[in-house]
Amino acid sequence: MAEADGVRWDGKYAGREAGAPRLPDVFAPYADELPTAGHALELACGFGEASVWLAERGLTVRGVDVSAVAIDQARELAARRGVSERCTFSVADLDDGLPPGPPAAVIVCHRFRDPALYSAIGDRLAAGGLLAISVLSEVGAEPGPFRARAGELRDAFAGLQSLAAGEGGGQAWLLARRPRR
Numbered sequence: 001m002a003e004a005d006g007v008r009w010d011g012k013y014a015g016r017e018a019g020a021p022r023l024p025d026v027f028a029p030y031a032d033e034l035p036t037a038g039h040a041l042e043l044a045c046g047f048g049e050a051s052v053w054l055a056e057r058g059l060t061v062r063g064v065d066v067s068a069v070a071i072d073q074a075r076e077l078a079a080r081r082g083v084s085e086r087c088t089f090s091v092a093d094l095d096d097g098l099p100p101g102p103p104a105a106v107i108v109c110h111r112f113r114d115p116a117l118y119s120a121i122g123d124r125l126a127a128g129g130l131l132a133i134s135v136l137s138e139v140g141a142e143p144g145p146f147r148a149r150a151g152e153l154r155d156a157f158a159g160l161q162s163l164a165a166g167e168g169g170g171q172a173w174l175l176a177r178r179p180r181r
């Protein structure tokens, strides 16, 4: 299935270029909460704008996506911005689970939803680590197979300390920290 996903997303990304490094809009107001060192993981990173933003902030970043076209663009963006040495981008199918890696100071997952990964995402956070996740939601939109039900992120990450969250207009998002102990 993910092979088909990869082909589909390659087609969507073909002929497009990465934009400027940036946090997704929904998390931008909380940029100061993010650390300036440590390991970051971006799931379904697309063109890697958030990953490169994190690398420019000082973190060492791993970004993964099923689309080889997107990953090529992410690597080029990192090179253009001079942060290739702090970025590792790879093609990976998240249907197979999270890629291996160290505990993360930050995990970003924007506009990719796989409830089967929620537990592993929470476990991957280092003590004090931040999760920034946003998914399509049924709240304020028609129900659909790819949309989170009301309260899905709050319930899935109940063990984290919520810093900010929102649900509405077809989107749900959460910024939350793993307790230090």
Ligand SMILES: C[S@@+](CC[C@H](N)C(=O)[O-])C[C@H]1O[C@@H](n2cnc3c(N)ncnc32)[C@H](O)[C@@H]1O
Pocket: 002, 005, 009, 024, 043, 044, 045, 046, 047, 064, 065, 066, 067, 070, 092, 093, 094, 095, 109, 110, 111, 112
């Ligand atoms: C809506 S885009 C979001 C991209 C990026 N996070 C952003 O906010 O710009 C969804 C992303 O999920 C990726 N994706 C879809 N299925 C995947 C899978 N099984 N494993 C890894 N990435 C996947 C797509 O290639 C695409 O880049």
